[in-house]
Amino acid sequence: MDIIFLGGLEIETIIGIYDWERTTKQTVVLDIEMAFDIAKAAETDDIEYTLDYKKVSKRIIAFVEDSQFLLVEKLIVEIANLLLTEFAIPWLKITLNKKGAIRGASDVGIVIERGQK
Numbered sequence: 001m002d003i004i005f006l007g008g009l010e011i012e013t014i015i016g017i018y019d020w021e022r023t024t025k026q027t028v029v030l031d032i033e034m035a036f037d038i039a040k041a042a043e044t045d046d047i048e049y050t051l052d053y054k055k056v057s058k059r060i061i062a063f064v065e066d067s068q069f070l071l072v073e074k075l076i077v078e079i080a081n082l083l084l085t086e087f088a089i090p091w092l093k094i095t096l097n098k099k100g101a102i103r104g105a106s107d108v109g110i111v112i113e114r115g116q117k
């Protein structure tokens, strides 16, 4: 299966378990790989036959900016569910990086895979 990817997508949101995190937006950075058969789009040169990564990114940004979850676990699974149901993606891998959440570490977060390739 082919992969359409979106890397380094930075979004500001309310995320975290501590009091200050409930009122101060923080940045999460998403890297997303989405399986998709690009054969028909390559053959026809028509956007209708592929996964429009612009539409995907706009939907993710709107969802994450409006969300107010406590845990990164909850946020990343909700993003995966949204993509799997709304865009008919058979498989995806998401990396969510909550940069700066841990003093002394440049990166911290979660990687999940969902669906079948």
Ligand SMILES: Nc1nc2c(c(=O)[nH]1)N=C([C@H](O)[C@@H](O)CO)CN2
Pocket: 015, 016, 017, 018, 021, 070, 071, 072, 073, 098, 101, 102
């Ligand atoms: N596994 C997790 N551990 C922690 C989370 C989380 O979402 N998942 N969150 C926090 C705090 O909100 C942290 O990001 C603030 O430094 C702590 N541990």
